[in-house]
Amino acid sequence: MAIANYLYLSAILFTIGAIGVVVRRNSIVVFMCIELMLNAANLAFVTFARINSNLEGQVVAFFTMVVAACEVVVGLAIIVTIYRSRRSASVDDASLLKR
Amino acid sequence: MLQTSANLAWLIALPLFSSAILLLIGKRANSWGHVMACIVSASTFTIGLVEFFAMQSRSAENRAVTQKLFTWISVGSLNVDAALLLDQLSICFVLLITGVGTLIHIYSIAYMSLDLDRRRFFAYLNLFIAAMLLLVLGDSYLNLYVGWEGVGLASYLLIGFWNQKPAYATAAKKAFVANRVGDAGLSLAIMIAFATFGDVSFSGIKEQTELASTTQLTAIGLMLLLAACGKSAQFPLQSWLGDAMAGPTPVSALIHAATMVTAGVYLITRSNFIFDAAPTAQLMVVIVGGITLLFGAIIGTAKDDIKKALAASTMSQIGYMILATGLGPIGYAFAIMHLLTHGFFKASMFLGAGSVMHGMKDEVNMRRYGGIGKFMPITALTFGLAYLAIIGVPPFAGFYSKDKIIETAFNAGGSKGLLLGITTLLGAMITAFYMTRVVLLTFFGNERWGHKDEPAESPALMLIPIGLLSVGSVVSGFFLARGEALVHWLEPVVNPLKEHHSGEFLSPIIVSLLTLTAVIIGISIAVNKYRSAQADLAPEKVSILTTAARKDLFQDSINEAAFMRPGQSLVGRLLKIDYLVIDGLVRAVGSVSLTAANKLRTLQNGYVRSYALMMVIGALALIAVIWSVTA
Amino acid sequence: MLTAPSLSYSLLAPMLIVFGGAVAGVLVEAFLAKTHRAAVQLTISLGALLLALQQLWRIRDLSSTTAAVNSVAIDKAGIFLQATVVLLALVAVLLIADQDNFVAQASAVPGSSEEINTLQQKSQQTEIFPLFLFAVGGMMLFPVATDLITLFVALEVFSLPLYLLAGLSRRKRLLSQEAALKYFLLGAYASAFFLFGAAFLYGYAGTISLSGISAAFGTANEVFLLIGIVFLSVGLLFKISAVPFHSWTPDVYQGAPTPITAFMAACTKVAAFGAILRIFYVGFAQSQTLWQPIITVIAILTMIFGSIVAITQRDIKRMLAYSSIAHAGFLLSGVVALNKDGLAASLFYLFTYGFTTLAAFGIIGLVKDSAGEVTDLNRWIGLGKKSPLVAGVFAFLLLSFAGIPLTSGFIAKFAIFSAAYKSGNIALVVVGVLASAIAAFFYIRVIIMIFFTDPVNDSVSVIIPSVKSRISITIATLISIILGLAPSLLLNGADNFANFLR
């Protein structure tokens, strides 16, 4: 299988994530979409590491995973707090700040 | 190099300081202000006389004297000194202004004795004397211009002396504005002269006249004519003079008869070197003079207000002078001669009219007069002498001066000469008619004033000046014309003898006879019409011509239709445009920004998802842009 | 044999100290009695920052690209930016120390009895201090990071605490939480873009170091470079609130607790612009023809959009948010300029803008009624009469934002526009001055409301600030004033420090 296909896959995953953020209302799902995008980037890193025959990309992938984990911690904390205040996880409900 | 004299500045400084003192000190000077003003005026007359005799004692070429006061404006090649020039021409004016002026000062003491603001009146009179002397003494157009506008200011102040009456205030404003149109002409003339010659002094321009093209000289000449029209109430800027009679009568006598209004004649005579080389401008001068002399005369026939009738007459007489100045070198001297004699008889008549008004409780309507002669004999007598002078009965002053103009007009040559001659002749006839009308309505016929108080003769303080002036109206013409005294006197200034008597069309005798005939016709018509007529009321059914004359030949209507109303509507429109269009554009910038802001704000709708969408679109747009730029 | 990577701790000391302080703060939060926490936390924060500042002063003339195995470049500009962040943080921490603004217990549901209890017991949690220090640490790392992964990590290190801090307002908690959610979701979204871009840059150059990317120019697949630049830029432009990645800014500025807004507005700009400058000056300098046009367009859009939309704002914090968007546009001119003057101007601009912003938000925090801060502009009417000094200072700060001469904002604008002009971007200068004209309008509108409109009967008043706030606002204002009158004090420094190691 041509290595370029991994890149295409990465792009597709990233696109799905990006679109998901725009179309989904549930904040958890939106958040998962962002994680998907991060992982798409990871995939791209790893693929490029392969293409470039060096390890830097793979190292990056590990870093990314750690960072993503941190993000989950912070993100869920925020989402949960909001859910407790509002009894809703819909991102559309949080739209008091505008104009 | 001209001789210098240290006295000239005093001519102007004395009345100017006197005026300033009277205005600054205020009421405290009420008791002695008029005396000081008279003394100052008399002193200027004395200085004038001293200078005159000094001048006479010198040879013709050395008579002119100058005095440089200080450097006034000096920028680049423009160097204008505040400098005075007293030559044969200006001394005539100096004597006229200070002489008649002094008499009128004296007259005014009595005439204005009941007015609370008499001091202010004398301040204005002194101011006028100063400005008028500056006008005739300035050695350059720019210095002349200062006096030119100065007399305009004095005239404005004096016409509006009783400005608590709105109509009088309006008359004053009208006079100033009409004069300003003329002034604009004068300033343009100065600009053109400077651009052409690099100089604005009389002598500097005179030296270089031959170098300039006819076009340049014509342009200057026409602009000078415009100036003269404004100041001398010539067509088409004549309309202010009638209204100017709002001023106290001595003012009408001094400013609006004897001196200021003749400044146009002075200007053209002074600029003889320009007009002599600019035939088109000269022709225009003649045309303007001709139109105005008839215009004024016709208006004069229909006026019931004695002062306005006299004002119309003034306009007409100045028309004669202007016409004369347009007739080439010989005309200047005759114009000045008529100017001087006119100064005497018209001032005398105005003061006489003032005397009548004084006796008639300020009534000016001649239809309310009648038979005043027997109550005010001296006034009537002096008025009568001046009357004879103006209509040109020999040997009174007007005969010498007017005849010469008519003669010169006939001699202008060809059809032009004939036309001008007939015009002046016609003018003489109408003059005789309306002046006779004035005399008859005022001093003869039945008493129509409709109240019991009989008019009393005026005090001596008024009668003496009138008397002196009427003496002048009798004899001045003879002295000036004797042996062509004035013509020779002015020769160094205007070079009149070069073409004198060159092509004689009609001999002087014939002209005199023609004129006398015209005058007699005029008198007879008037006598016929007004001898026994019940003149209480102005007749209702009159010819179109009379109606037109009563309405000043529609001069005000035309001005209103042509300038005032379009001007007003322009102003109204500009006010709207300024607000709606120009400021509107500025405000539009503001409202567009506000609208844009409100529109753009809606992008910020509060939804995270749409924010994210914007980011995606932004990212895609960036890629698209780079792609299209690089590929 | 494997050798341990060598770290020059001496050069990294400033950052390490701040991170150390943050960790200490966490420990304090965990182990110290509630009553002492606030004082100790503040001491730790101040101490760490001051120490870091002292260390920065010590290393001011040193430089190295290998301080942390090629991941961090300690160079002139980096030190300047770090010092700017630390100084701003020092002033900001005094504002933050006014605990009154923060929720006592973040996890408590708004309006619940739990929340009321914690408030009554005054058992305030003080996690804001360690969070704050972590953010500062991240901000110090961001502009000195020289490889993509370090950049990403730094970005997240300073962003994640900010997301949380934004949600910690004591009053209007729903708005605050909403701000946190929006900031977090959009921030994470932008990070994903950043990372994806980083991946492609890695794919393009075969290395993640900026100098490597620069070196690879002309030898590798330009499509990767293009995608990489665009996606990386999205992440960066998001942080500096450039249009069209600005949407979070007004909402978050408005919702976040005012001291946090102050900190965020001042320091994030410095850190993010520092990183952008380094990335574009060092990493993308060769490929300027690719990105200069789009950054120019974005700069123009940003200036105009920010200036125009601010006109109709009714909330002072929101208005300053739009103003900060406009300023981001002006600052981008310095990036586009791509010359030494541009860098120096940007350094100066960031410094002065930071202090002016801190002071402005500090003052906003003082205007209160019984229910807390009042940010509705209509209720600021007549403030000039009630407290002329505060209103006068605020007006001065607004004039500085507007760039009126004799204020630091003017010198900054002048510097950055002349750099842009020098680089040939004249259009940017013209649009910049026009946008400044529009921007002047809304600053002046506020001045009118404060001074020229008669006060309505309103309970709004300026509270007497605490000593900490007073010090903070005074310092920030003084710096702003001094730099307006004698900008040389800093300009020469900015000039000397305008240098990136490649």
Place this chain on the structure above:
Amino acid sequence: MSLLTVIGVLPLIGAIILAVVPSKNSELIKKFALGVTLIVAVISILLATGFDKADTKMQYVQSNSWISSFNINYAVGIDGISLVLILLATILLPIVVLATWNESDSGRWGVKSFYVLILALETLMIGVFAATDLFLFYVFFEAMLIPIYFLIGGYGSGNRSAAAIKFLLYSLFGGLLMLASIIGIYVISGNQIGATFDLAQLAILEIDNQTENFLFLGFFIAFAIKAPLWPFHTWLPDAAKSATPGTSVLLLGVLDKVGTYGMIRFCIELFPDASKTFTPLIITLAVISIIYGAFMAIGQSDIKGLIAFTSISHFGFITMGIFAMTSQGMSGANLYMVNHGFSTAALFLIAGWMMARRGSSTISDFGGLQRVTPVMAWTFFIAGMSGLALPGLSSFVSEFLVLVGTYTRYPVAAVIGTLGIVLAALYILIPVQKALQGPTTPGNENLKDLNIREKIAIAPVILVIVIMGFYPKPVLDVINPTSAQVVTNAGFTDPLAQVSK
């Protein structure tokens, strides 16, 4: 330290003392302000006596580095043009302070702030004319807006805050365009001779035509707004109507002169070629201003609006004179700036007293003042006569010089401009008739005439108007060499007389 710096800094020190010393005694504050401005006026006269008229170079120069990284200096110096404008400012200020003694009492922030602002403004006014460093000039130019803005907005009347903001935004807009140009020329200097803001050095730059045109426009629009020239004028009537009379005097009398001053000092001296290119356009705008301002003035019912529009007409004359590029036009324009300053000051101050007494600024609310309040009426009349350039009063000399100077190069413009002097008669005499003449309008019978303080304040102004009409030489001697220099440097020589001796 140059004497110039001394007079520049003195008012500022005064302002600071006023601001710092806690005194609520408003009489004392006013006397202090008067004292400071008087001292400054006296020193500025000393400055003038030590000025070498023949020398066209900058005098009293002082240069200290201010912002070294941009090579910005505190550089000041004066030549003839700036000297007379500084004198105008320093002499008018004590007069304004004295004349508008009670103006600040009803203001928004009290008496003290008013005089702090006035004194600060004086420093800025002196600075703006003295600066020989482009950047320094710009700083003064823009900073001036702030005190004026507060003076209008805080102490004015009517729709004052709207007028203040309109003024400020208009000026800022122009100023920012100028900033773009300043940046441009600064960068160009950096490329050619090393970055500098020194005017003398900037003048020798060689700039390609297109760039020069754009840079010129940036400056010119800023100055055209300031001056103001049609169609950038709409802020002025609003500002003048809302400002206090004293502020209006400073605004129209001094501050707006920065516009015309700037045209000479910057537009022409820095961009001679572009000046040449744009001259037809500018002359056209100037002529339109003359006529338009005059017509608009005729249509005004508000006395302050009237004076504002007459000023627009007069600024048209000044601009025309400047861009005629003849020594007469240039000197005339410079003299015009001074003369207009004094005659507008007189008009505004007296109009202010009239309004304060009557409580109205509508012209038709007055009437017959000549009889009720003769001194007030007379001074107003003289000021009005100066406004219509009556010979013998100061404005005449300058207006004539402008017209004659313009005629030699642009006859058509001068001819149309001459129409302005006819319209001037209307716009002055109509209000004179309405306000001073006619029967006394009911309600005006008991108006008080000028008191001693007011007489003392107005006397010097009237005196200057009269003396400068008869003897402008001292001022012209100062102005002439510099003006001629400007014309020569711009590459022009006076047109020769069409015939030569």
